[in-house]
Amino acid sequence: MDESASAVHRELNRRNWEGRVPIHAASAFYDLPGFRAGGSTLRPFEIEEVGDVTGLRLLHLQCHMGQDTLSWARRGAEVTGLDFSASAVDTARALARDTGLESRARFVAADVYDAADVLAGERFDVVYTGIGALVWLPDITRWAEVVAGLLADGGRLYLAEFHPLMETLDDDGRTVARDYFDRTPQRYDYPHTYTDGPPLRETEHVEWHHPLGTVVSALAAAGLSVEFLHEHGFTLFQAYPVLERDEAAGVHRFPAGHPGVPLMYSLAARRTSVPVPR
Template identity: 65%
Template sequence: MDDQEWLRLNRANWDDRVRVHVGSEFYDMAGFRAGADPLRPDEVADVGDVTGLRLLHLQCHMGQDTLAWARRGAVVTGVDFSEAAVEVARGLAGELGLAERARFVASDVYEARAALGGERFDVVYTGGGALVWLPDLSRWAEVVADSLRPGGFLYLAEFHPVTDMLDDAGERVVSDYFDTDPGREDFPFTYTDGPELRHTVSVQWRHPLGEVVSAVAAAGLRIEFLRERPRTVFGRFSSLERDESGSYGFPAGRPGVPLMYALRAVRE
């Protein structure tokens, strides 16, 4: 499969998802407009104070996380390959009075450097299901490194690849951790509530944790930490339980596996 085919299929799929996501309870646009914060407390603690920092959010979708960082004082740039998503993000920035602190650019991640005119940032932020849409993590990590000023850092918060091995209940290993062949899927729904998709085909890639760490290190970034976490942001498995904070984890007394991870790496 060449770059143009997977990119065309995934862009059509995500343009269509925007139509569903913008009206979904999952993304809760009304709540966000009213001040709800989609950022997870551990991410906010890991990243630290962003007041006055220039933050680049790769694969930003409709811009809610991006604009949440702007609300915390950052000057933000969001990049996404879906024109439809970028239009929603721009509209949100205008409605919330953040247009002077937030810009959104439509671009494939691999072409982001050209699309941004070579600008460099204090923080590159990404994650939450972003990496599975990219075939080449070495190329991605090079884009990240080239987007950072000296002293700037990458913060990646992602779903742990171990979760791709488990069945729907999260109880049995049913898939090979090291199977990294592209998966072409034809599925009528997105991960939120809402109507069926019209463009149902997508292509995804699995990336073991070692591949992620190695790509970041090979791009010249120094890894400050890698934190594996026992909780996640949605009910990925039927056995997960939701706590008062809204996060999900396995029931008490049951052996756990990492559900998410966070990586921070600095350009020296």
């Protein structure tokens, strides 16, 4: 991997996300007033799969404005959120104060790859990575090594993500438009973020595609034991016109009779031994 190009791309993304933060904080999509009033942003399948977190030390990598992080705090965890956007971390800290969770939550501004140094050898019972995070990381092998190093012995990674097959489908959701195995960085120039709100000033960003096998293999190579891998036939938004809203579950699915593909996945991987240095 070209480290200098990776650093340039990550800085481009950081500036892009700094611009997204005030838009997201004011958006109906993120609904910070509703969260302050007691809402949770965790999805039911995440709560079920992670289980009871009471008293556990949980680290949320790429936490953005901290709503998922603080939702775990509301379920009893002692949480740390880390994000490369200083503006997002400032918003998360303010949200922790506003919700009375400041004593059980802290937020750190840092790149994921610098997490071990910034957290100075701390270890966690759970490392959580939320939906839509991995496409912003150029090196999944290095990410897995960072995660393994942050886990206490017996600790677990929990990852919930959009399925990489989604990225291969055309806008209609019916045809394959991209090579699943193409891992070259993709540069985009969009005037808006994915929420409601005004246009961005920093409109360019870079994403990386990570096939599912690459993610699982990286975790195994880092010394983690995969406990489960669940592929889900639903997603959280109207990704394609063909999807139908399941109001009861609050998700979107392919209609009955339509050939489906997995739209999301979740996995848990446990640190059962000291990772082997590479």
